[in-house]
Amino acid sequence: MVPKSVSKLVPKVPGVPGAGRRASYSASTKRALVDVAEQLFTEHGYSSTSLDLVVAGAEVTKGALYHHFSGKQALFEAVFERVEADAAKTIQQALRGRKDPWEKGLDGLRAFLEVVREPRYRRIVIQDGPSVLGYERFREQEERSTFANVLEIVDSVLDAGTWELDEAMKHTFARIFFGALSTAGESVTTADDPALEARRVEAAIGFMLSGLQALVEQDVELPNAFTTSGEEPDPS
Amino acid sequence: MVPKSVSKLVPKVPGVPGAGRRASYSASTKRALVDVAEQLFTEHGYSSTSLDLVVAGAEVTKGALYHHFSGKQALFEAVFERVEADAAKTIQQALRGRKDPWEKGLDGLRAFLEVVREPRYRRIVIQDGPSVLGYERFREQEERSTFANVLEIVDSVLDAGTWELDEAMKHTFARIFFGALSTAGESVTTADDPALEARRVEAAIGFMLSGLQALVEQDVELPNAFTTSGEEPDPS
DNA sequence: CGAAGTACGTACTCGCGGTATGTGAGTACG
DNA sequence: CGTACTCACATACCGCGAGTACGTACTTCG
Numbered sequence: 094m095v096p097k098s099v100s101k102l103v104p105k106v107p108g109v110p111g112a113g114r115r116a117s118y119s120a121s122t123k124r125a126l127v128d129v130a131e132q133l134f135t136e137h138g139y140s141s142t143s144l145d146l147v148v149a150g151a152e153v154t155k156g157a158l159y160h161h162f163s164g165k166q167a168l169f170e171a172v173f174e175r176v177e178a179d180a181a182k183t184i185q186q187a188l189r190g191r192k193d194p195w196e197k198g199l200d201g202l203r204a205f206l207e208v209v210r211e212p213r214y215r216r217i218v219i220q221d222g223p224s225v226l227g228y229e230r231f232r233e234q235e236e237r238s239t240f241a242n243v244l245e246i247v248d249s250v251l252d253a254g255t256w257e258l259d260e261a262m263k264h265t266f267a268r269i270f271f272g273a274l275s276t277a278g279e280s281v282t283t284a285d286d287p288a289l290e291a292r293r294v295e296a297a298i299g300f301m302l303s304g305l306q307a308l309v310e311q312d313v314e315l316p317n318a319f320t321t322s323g324e325e326p327d328p329s
Numbered sequence: 330m331v332p333k334s335v336s337k338l339v340p341k342v343p344g345v346p347g348a349g350r351r352a353s354y355s356a357s358t359k360r361a362l363v364d365v366a367e368q369l370f371t372e373h374g375y376s377s378t379s380l381d382l383v384v385a386g387a388e389v390t391k392g393a394l395y396h397h398f399s400g401k402q403a404l405f406e407a408v409f410e411r412v413e414a415d416a417a418k419t420i421q422q423a424l425r426g427r428k429d430p431w432e433k434g435l436d437g438l439r440a441f442l443e444v445v446r447e448p449r450y451r452r453i454v455i456q457d458g459p460s461v462l463g464y465e466r467f468r469e470q471e472e473r474s475t476f477a478n479v480l481e482i483v484d485s486v487l488d489a490g491t492w493e494l495d496e497a498m499k500h501t502f503a504r505i506f507f508g509a510l511s512t513a514g515e516s517v518t519t520a521d522d523p524a525l526e527a528r529r530v531e532a533a534i535g536f537m538l539s540g541l542q543a544l545v546e547q548d549v550e551l552p553n554a555f556t557t558s559g560e561e562p563d564p565s
Numbered sequence: 566c567g568a569a570g571t572a573c574g575t576a577c578t579c580g581c582g583g584t585a586t587g588t589g590a591g592t593a594c595g
Numbered sequence: 596c597g598t599a600c601t602c603a604c605a606t607a608c609c610g611c612g613a614g615t616a617c618g619t620a621c622t623t624c625g
Contacts (some may be wrong), residue, residue: 107360119379122416122476138460139460140376162427168543186528195387215464217362219464220459220460220463220464221457221459221460223457223459223460224374224375224376224381224456224457224459224461225460227456228451228455228456228515228519230520232515240389243432254514261526261529262529262532262533265513265516265530265533268512268513268516269509269512269513269516269533269534269537270509270529271512272509272510272511272513272515273505273506273508273509273512274506274508274514275508276504276508276509276511277505277508278499279452279508280501280504280505283464283465283468290497292502293498293501294501294505295495297497297498297501297502297505298505301505301537
């Protein structure tokens with residue numbers, strides 16, 4: 094049941110002399126812990142993964158774990174950050190080379206949909222992330238990784254128009270779009286026919302984008318009626 | 330630790346003191362458990378709330394809890410369902426009387442933003458829900474409460490157009506919109522100035538809606554280019 | 566009135582996160 | 596080159612909390 098050996102890059106057998114640096118041992122131990130933790134967290138979830146299982150998989154003891162991390166949550170955070178960083182990197186690569194904002198948006202969407210379908214991203218980031226880290230920390234982490242990419246896309250798309258939007262408004266737009274993308278990804282993953290649902294999602298998102306695009310090109314004004322937060326105007 | 334002088338024979342429902350019905354006791358006990366659990370789950374979160382604390386607050390023992398619920402998760406589920414049901418009811422009330430789809434959408438949005446700002450909804454449904462129930466069960470629960478309202482709104486909005494959309498496509502649309510609304514609500518709640526952010530959100534969502542509306546009124550075709558994973562259509 | 570069922574209460578187990586402390590290999594320094 | 600100090604763990608243990616086994620008073624029904 095317990096994964097016997099995940100990664101043993103450096104011989105940890107005591108008594109073996111040579112050029113084995115202590116810091117090197119330390120780094121590989123830490124990495125092994127994160128590797129195993131990522132695997133187990135993905136497979137069984139956070140709460141159902143015991144630290145005993147993690148340290149057994151990494152072939153160390155709890156002493157080693159608590160030397161490198163302050164506790165279970167800190168270990169999760171390390172795993173979380175790595176998964177998020179990988180996701181952001183994947184999306185980033187899909188974006189480079191694109192110059193047209195709309196193409197960029199669609200490519201970003203597709204890359205995002207791919208990322209969200211990864212089991213580790215679904216389980217660690219989407220499912221357990223908010224609960225374990227708390228919503229505040231969860232958002233902070235998102236802010237400087239995956240969300241940053243979405244913000245960049247939305248930025249470039251909105252800049253194509255002639256409006257003057259302040260940073261806060263762009264940020265709000267991006268957040269809403271980000272939420273739409275997240276659930277869209279989840280929708281794809283959990284669908285009976287993911288490929289078909291992916292096409293639907295692309296149609297829906299692309300449709301919203303084209304709606305935006307139409308407004309941009311027609312230089313439509315921002316609907317101030319929605320911003321007054323008071324009574325709605327007399328329906329015509 | 331454990332409440333020593335528990336009110337065993339004290340009727341928990343003021344009323345007929347002579348013929349204390351057993352079923353009445355049972356129902357009130359169960360309700361008390363859910364009430365206290367909702368409060369504690371909201372305040373401290375799921376994992377940080379011990380069952381000892383719950384039963385102490387409800388002035389019963391663990392025996393009573395495990396008589397009514399199969400465990401901690403089942404108790405959470407009961408709380409979750411009630412919070413979701415209340416939320417759905419609130420939104421439903423904001424919608425009744427409205428017949429214009431777009432107005433309905435905006436009113437629904439405002440009601441949703443209100444609901445999402447409730448601490449119990451944020452903590453129990455959004456934050457802890459996916460982790461405790463698992464994403465599958467979480468989605469199933471959403472499906473027949475809050476999301477149903479969003480689906481209804483999106484349905485009526487989309488029906489205003491002349492397209493023929495199948496149920497699956499409408500569902501996809503609704504899900505994406507639902508995701509957008511959720512993060513929008515969170516964006517409002519966690520903002521430095523919630524009122525201001527609420528105006529931004531309404532502007533952004535309303536803007537998307539008006540984008541849709543513009544397309545509907547112009548009877549624009551569905552952008553099939555997005556479904557075939559090709560280039561974007563030539564804007565005219 | 567007695568038997569069965571219900572609605573709890575009591576006492577206990579055990580897995581698991583966290584801690585206190587020991588220890589031997591590395592490292593700095595004189 | 597030896598010694599004092601530190602680092603990177605290992606071992607043993609604690610306490611909390613979820614879940615369980617079982618006892619018991621009250622209710623309902625034949």
